[in-house]
Amino acid sequence: MDLFDPSPIANMLPIDGEVRYYGSILDPKSADHYFDHLLTNSRWENDQVLIFGKLIVTKRKVAWYGDEPFQYTYSKTTKLALPWTKELLELKEIVENKSGETFNSCLLNLYHTGEEGMSWHSDDEKDLKKNAAIGSLSLGAARKFSFRHKVTNHTISLVLENGSLLIMKDQTQAHWKHRLPPTKKVSTPRINLTFRTIVS
Ligand SMILES: O=C(O)CCC(=O)C(=O)O
Numbered sequence: 627m628d629l630f631d632p633s634p635i636a637n638m639l640p641i642d643g644e645v646r647y648y649g650s651i652l653d654p655k656s657a658d659h660y661f662d663h664l665l666t667n668s669r670w671e672n673d674q675v676l677i678f679g680k681l682i683v684t685k686r687k688v689a690w691y692g693d694e695p696f697q698y699t700y701s702k703t704t705k706l707a708l709p710w711t712k713e714l715l716e717l718k719e720i721v722e723n724k725s726g727e728t729f730n731s732c733l734l735n736l737y738h739t740g741e742e743g744m745s746w747h748s749d750d751e752k753d754l755k756k757n758a759a760i761g762s763l764s765l766g767a768a769r770k771f772s773f774r775h776k777v778t779n780h781t782i783s784l785v786l787e788n789g790s791l792l793i794m795k796d797q798t799q800a801h802w803k804h805r806l807p808p809t810k811k812v813s814t815p816r817i818n819l820t821f822r823t824i825v826s
């Protein structure tokens with residue numbers, strides 16, 4: 627362990643990557659304001675995922691924004707990023723200032739209840755800049771989030787609170803998967819924003 631780590635937030639991963647949880651970085655009033663605004667005004671669309679070769683339409687909804695109309699391909703579908711809104715640019719700046727990283731796009735996910743989640747995956751699509759930071763801002767219902775090492779299966783979990791920021795960077799996507807497990811204990815919605823760097 628590096629006792630002189632200058633960052634006040636510890637790395638949660640023991641090996642092969644870097645994940646830092648900042649806790650809530652928004653006051654509750656602005657977290658509510660952004661949640662309501664994004665819920666109403668984002669261009670939500672159903673996502674689709676490939677499960678055993680079958681294209682499944684998810685209940686979870688997504689919206690994608692960026693500096694340019696970037697193309698982003700996953701599960702055999704290609705989407706075009708929409709231009710930033712004022713509110714998304716405000717949140718991007720808050721996340722950039724807090725983390726010292728920069729981003730050029732954002733994927734929004736809407737989970738209507740705890741029964742919607744996201745299964746094990748890495749954010750390692752070729753459109754994403756390799757080893758670049760991903761900034762994950764959570765709004766609404768608190769949800770459990772987990773990392774699992776691809777070789778050792780070592781698993782680490784935490785709760786992503788309303789208004790909280792999680793940064794994943796360096797080797798994290800190459801060596802770890804992450805997921806948002808579904809749960810019957812949560813009945814209220816959550817919006818997650820992942821700020822990313824797309825290479826065009
Ligand atoms: O909802 C979350 O917290 C994570 C979403 C995620 O992993 C993704 O969009 O790639």
Ligand SMILES: [Fe+2]
Pocket residue numbers: 747748749804
């Ligand atoms: Fe992800």
